Amino acid sequence: MLRIAIKMLFGDGARFYGILLGLAFASLLIAQQSSIFVGLMSRTSAFIRDTPQADIWVTDPDLLSVDDAKALRDTDLQRVRGVPGVAWAVPLFKGLLGVKLGDGRRTVCEVVGIDDATLIGGPHSMLEGQVADLRRADAVIVDNRRLARELRMDTGERGPDGKPVYRPMRVGDEMELNEKRAVVVGICDNGESFQYAPQVYTTYSRALQFQPAVRRVMSMVLVKAEPGRDPGELAREIEARTGLSALPASPFEWKTIGFWMRETGIPINFGIAIALGFFVGVAIAGQMFYNFTLENLKYFGAMKAMGASSWLLLRMVALQGVVAGAIGLGLGLGLASAFGLSNNPDRLAFVMTWHIPVITAGAVLVIVVGASLISMIRVIRLDPKSVFQG
Amino acid sequence: MSAVSTTFAIEATGVTKAYGKGENRVVALAGADLRVPYGELVMLVGPSGCGKTTLISILAGLLTRDGGSCSVLGLDPQALRNGPRTAWRGRNVGFVFQQFNLVPTVTAQENVAIPLLIQGVPRAQAMSRALDMLRKVGLGGRERSLPLQMSGGQQQRVAIARALAPNPRLLVCDEPTSALDGATGQSVMELISRVAHEDGHAVVVITHDERIYRFANRIVHMDDGRVTRAEVPPKEHA
Numbered sequence: 001m002l003r004i005a006i007k008m009l010f011g012d013g014a015r016f017y018g019i020l021l022g023l024a025f026a027s028l029l030i031a032q033q034s035s036i037f038v039g040l041m042s043r044t045s046a047f048i049r050d051t052p053q054a055d056i057w058v059t060d061p062d063l064l065s066v067d068d069a070k071a072l073r074d075t076d077l078q079r080v081r082g083v084p085g086v087a088w089a090v091p092l093f094k095g096l097l098g099v100k101l102g103d104g105r106r107t108v109c110e111v112v113g114i115d116d117a118t119l120i121g122g123p124h125s126m127l128e129g130q131v132a133d134l135r136r137a138d139a140v141i142v143d144n145r146r147l148a149r150e151l152r153m154d155t156g157e158r159g160p161d162g163k164p165v166y167r168p169m170r171v172g173d174e175m176e177l178n179e180k181r182a183v184v185v186g187i188c189d190n191g192e193s194f195q196y197a198p199q200v201y202t203t204y205s206r207a208l209q210f211q212p213a214v215r216r217v218m219s220m221v222l223v224k225a226e227p228g229r230d231p232g233e234l235a236r237e238i239e240a241r242t243g244l245s246a247l248p249a250s251p252f253e254w255k256t257i258g259f260w261m262r263e264t265g266i267p268i269n270f271g272i273a274i275a276l277g278f279f280v281g282v283a284i285a286g287q288m289f290y291n292f293t294l295e296n297l298k299y300f301g302a303m304k305a306m307g308a309s310s311w312l313l314l315r316m317v318a319l320q321g322v323v324a325g326a327i328g329l330g331l332g333l334g335l336a337s338a339f340g341l342s343n344n345p346d347r348l349a350f351v352m353t354w355h356i357p358v359i360t361a362g363a364v365l366v367i368v369v370g371a372s373l374i375s376m377i378r379v380i381r382l383d384p385k386s387v388f389q390g
Numbered sequence: 391m392s393a394v395s396t397t398f399a400i401e402a403t404g405v406t407k408a409y410g411k412g413e414n415r416v417v418a419l420a421g422a423d424l425r426v427p428y429g430e431l432v433m434l435v436g437p438s439g440c441g442k443t444t445l446i447s448i449l450a451g452l453l454t455r456d457g458g459s460c461s462v463l464g465l466d467p468q469a470l471r472n473g474p475r476t477a478w479r480g481r482n483v484g485f486v487f488q489q490f491n492l493v494p495t496v497t498a499q500e501n502v503a504i505p506l507l508i509q510g511v512p513r514a515q516a517m518s519r520a521l522d523m524l525r526k527v528g529l530g531g532r533e534r535s536l537p538l539q540m541s542g543g544q545q546q547r548v549a550i551a552r553a554l555a556p557n558p559r560l561l562v563c564d565e566p567t568s569a570l571d572g573a574t575g576q577s578v579m580e581l582i583s584r585v586a587h588e589d590g591h592a593v594v595v596i597t598h599d600e601r602i603y604r605f606a607n608r609i610v611h612m613d614d615g616r617v618t619r620a621e622v623p624p625k626e627h628a
Contacts, residue, residue, distance in 0.1 A: 001507050005394015011495020175625055302491035305452060306505040306552075309473060388443045388487070388596075389566045 001308070002202040005316035008296060008364045009323060015295070018288040019324045020331065022137045023297030023364055026281025027332020029353065030274050031335060032339055037270040038356065043194040044260045045253035047094075047112075050190045053120050054222035057252045058089070058238060061245045063220075065259040066252065067195060069095060070214035070270070080221050087224040090115035093207040094219040101175040103154035109200040111208025121222050122201055128171050129186025134203050140177070141186040147200035151175075177210040192345065194260070211260065221274060276365050279306075286371035289324065293317055293375030301380050301386050303359045313379045321372035329364045333357055398461075399560055399592030400426040400449055405601055407489070411620050413467040418444040420615035421458065426565075428559070431586040431593040431605060433623075436612035442596045443452050443564070446613070450562050451479045484553030484591075486582070488565035490545045492537040492552075493503035498524060499533035502552045509556060514617075523551035543574035550581055554591075561585065563595040567602055598613055 011015055015025055021157070022157035047066050058080050080089045092111030100106050112135070114121035122131040127144055134141060157165040169175075173184045182202070190199060201305045202210070208217055223246070231248040235287035238246035247255060261267045292299075299311050340350035405604055407419040419441045424481065426432045434442045447453035451467035463482050468473055484505075485567040492501045502520035507513065524533050527547040537545050546566060553561055563582060567575030583605040586593040595606070604607055610620045 001504070003513075004500060004504065004507065007496045007500070008493060019475070255459070298489070298491055299493050301502065302487060303508060304476070305450070305485050306508055307476055308508045310478055312508065378467065388447065 001303075001312060002162065003117075003317060005319050007379065008299070008316075009292075010178060010322045012292060012295070013216055014287055016324070019285050019292065019326045022281055022283075022285030022288060023325060023328020023367065024041075024331035024335065026277045026285060026339040026367065027279040027360050027364055028335045029277025029280065029332075030363050031333050031336035031356050032350075033096070033270050033273040033277065034356045035336060035340055035350045035352040036348070036358065037266070037274075037355055040194065041257045041260060042351050043192050043349055043384065045256040046191040046193040047199075048253050048256065049122050050124060051222065052274075053125055053224070054248075054249065056223040056235045056238065056243050056246050056248055057147040058221040058242070058246045059219075059221055059236045061243065062174045063245060065256040068218070068255070068259075071214075072218045072221065073216055076242065076244060077218065077221055080223060080238055080244070080246075081232070082338075083241050085226050085229040085236050085237060087226045087229075088120070089221050089223045090117070090118055090120045091204050091218045092121050092220045092222055093204055093211070093217060095207075095211060099151075099176050100199075101151070101169075102174060104318075105154075105282065106326060107150050108197050109151075109177070109209050110195055110197045111198060111210055112201045113204040115222075116203045116205050119203075120224075123188030123190060125247050127189050128186045129200075129279055131147060131186070133185035134201065136183070136185055138181050138183045138206070139185040140175075140182045141188050141201040141270045142208075143199040144168075144187050144192055145188045145190065145192065147187070148198075150198045152389050154298065167357075180210055182210070187224060277369070281372070284323075285328065289321060289368065289371040290375050292320075293372075293378065294361050297378060298386075310380050314376050317372055317379055321368040321375075325364045326370035327362055332364075333360060392560040397427055398425050399428050399463055400594070401459075402425060402445070402449060403459050405448060405460060406456045407441075407448065407453070408456055412464070418614055419455070419458075421449075422612065422615060422617050424449075424610060424617060426592045427445060428592050429587060429590045430607040431583055431595065433595045433597055433603065433606040434612060435597060435603075435609055436618075438477035441615040442616050444610055445472050446564070446594055447500045450483045450485070450560070451475045458593065475556040476493060477509075479625075480505060481556060482558050482560060484556065484561045486546070486553050486561065486566045488568055490537070490542075490549045490569070492545055492548055494537050496617045497534050497536060498529065498540065498551075498566045501537065501548055505552060505556045507612060508554055519555055520551070523555050524548070526554070527551045534571060539597050541574070542570050543578060546570060546578050547581065550578070554585060559592050561593045563593065565599075567597065567599050573602060575599060575602060 060072055063070045076089050077089060095111055096108050097111045098106060099109045119131050119134060123141060133139055151169040152166040153166045153169050153173055155167050158163050169184055171184050175182050211217055225231045235246040235248055340352060402423045402528055404417050408417045408433050410416055422441060422445050436442055448455045450464050455467050472476055486555050499517060499520045503516040506516035506519055519552050524530060529544060529547055529551055529569055539605045567578055570578060579602045584594060585591055607621050608625050611618045
């Protein structure tokens with residue numbers, strides 16, 4: 001009988017495709033919007049992932065996210081280094097500074113100053129040059145993400161429209177950071193960031209030269225735990241001994257993500273889109289599935305008269321719901337994945353973690369189970385005598 | 391303990407049934423009596439609302455009565471609990487509906503196999519039996535057709551094959567010719583009549599169609615919830 005149930009579903013072309021369309025559209029909206037949301041939120045903590053050398057990030061206790069600017073005192077570095085279990089601790093500067101390009105155009109860069117001695121905190125993936133090249137005079141490493149858009153150089157030529165022709169910045173090019181000369185010695189490949197400003201790496205001491213003179217400049221301290229020492233436990237020890245905030249990388253990522261989720265309307269906006277997808281699914285697919293069952297009530301009634309138990313009929317309705325749900329979900333997730341793959345990852349923040357298909361499947365399950373349950377009530381209450389009522 | 395009749399498929403006496411309560415109470419059956427022997431085709435006739443559908447619903451175990459006694463195929467369906475009664479109905483009662491109620495998206499053969507599949511008969515066996523039944527009703531070669539690819543008469547033949555597939559001893563037909571033209575209706579009734587007489591089924595047919603009266607062994611008239619009279623139809627009526 002379950003095969004009959006499937007044939008009943010597939011055979012009712014218009015309704016079946018309507019149900020599929022509703023479920024696929026709902027799945028697409030839920031998965032796509034969730035993936036973009038996760039992608040965006042993931043970008044807010046990209047800098048932490050791009051600095052994998054550190055076990056623990058020590059910051060001002062009031063720091064809200066990795067992009068927040070609440071500098072530490074220079075002496076805090078020594079206090080952290082004094083905590084038992086710390087293998088090494090290095091300073092890190094992170095701040096927005098003005099840049100003047102070779103043709104006189106100005107923009108803003110996020111300058112990252114890393115420990116002069118160890119170069120810990122530098123980019124982990126280099127496209128050209130090496131991190132060690134930062135030891136050369138006035139050296140900086142630029143991130144390739146913004147080379148074509150922000151850090152581009154005037155070639156001196158004019159295009160057919162009379163406008164200047166630009167090229168991406170490359171090794172050997174020069175620029176000014178707060179009126180001080182900087183020479184590009186390498187190009188790194190960082191992950192997409194939530195910040196629009198291009199990242200420029202240099203040494204910590206040189207970053208202080210670029211930075212206008214202020215009393216506190218050290219943004220954070222990167223810490224490595226001694227081998228065998230639990231980073232979480234060490235972080236708590238650092239907090240207890242220094243009064244600073246110390247978080248392992250993952251909790252620091254979540255703190256940053258949490259800040260953006262709390263302080264911006266992003267979750268609400270995406271939440272509305274995701275809820276819209278869910279309600280579209282309920283409105284279209286749920287309603288059409290319910291109508292499909294109603295349309296089949298006379299056949300279910302005939303089957304009941306012919307000896308089918310309510311349990312058998314419920315299994316048939318449930319199977320129809322599950323099959324329609326599975327196909328609709330597969331179509332929706334496939335379309336969402338195709339959407340993600342077909343877009344430039346530099347432009348579109350799209351990260352489909354394993355949670356998203358699971359959550360989308362859960363939402364589709366709620367839609368089809370809800371519609372099936374309502375339909376099942378009609379089937380259970382179905383009076384087999386009704387088949388005699390023409 | 392009452393003796394089980396081997397002559398009568400149906401013995402109903404003083405059956406009563408009312409719907410609703412208080413001011414909304416409507417009496418559908420006010421003491422209906424009916425006897426149907428095996429191998430006989432009985433037609434229930436009467437105005438709309440006289441209780442015909444309620445009576446066959448009670449006899450087929452689709453509805454419970456308020457009063458009276460009822461023996462169908464040797465037992466009182468109402469004495470069975472819901473599950474066993476449904477199973478009993480599936481094994482012993484075949485239904486032919488006014489609007490055929492064939493599942494439009496499955497083939498004629500699968501439609502006929504449905505009551506067997508409901509009973510848990512293996513698919514191959516059910517399909518084989520369905521094919522035999524289709525041949526019996528003159529639809530050999532149409533087993534792969536969908537209902538909508540068939541004429542009304544052919545669809546009703548498929549419905550008859552479906553009703554007979556589990557080899558029920560009681561066949562209940564609700565207005566089996568009302569959706570068919572005259573000639574097709576006659577042909578369908580010939581089939582039902584042949585089934586009753588050849589295979590010894592008891593057949594109860596509800597109808598308003600006087601053109602098919604000649605196929606009945608007896609015509610039972612109902613009015614206001616009671617059987618008012620029974621007659622043997624004039625064979626020259628057709």
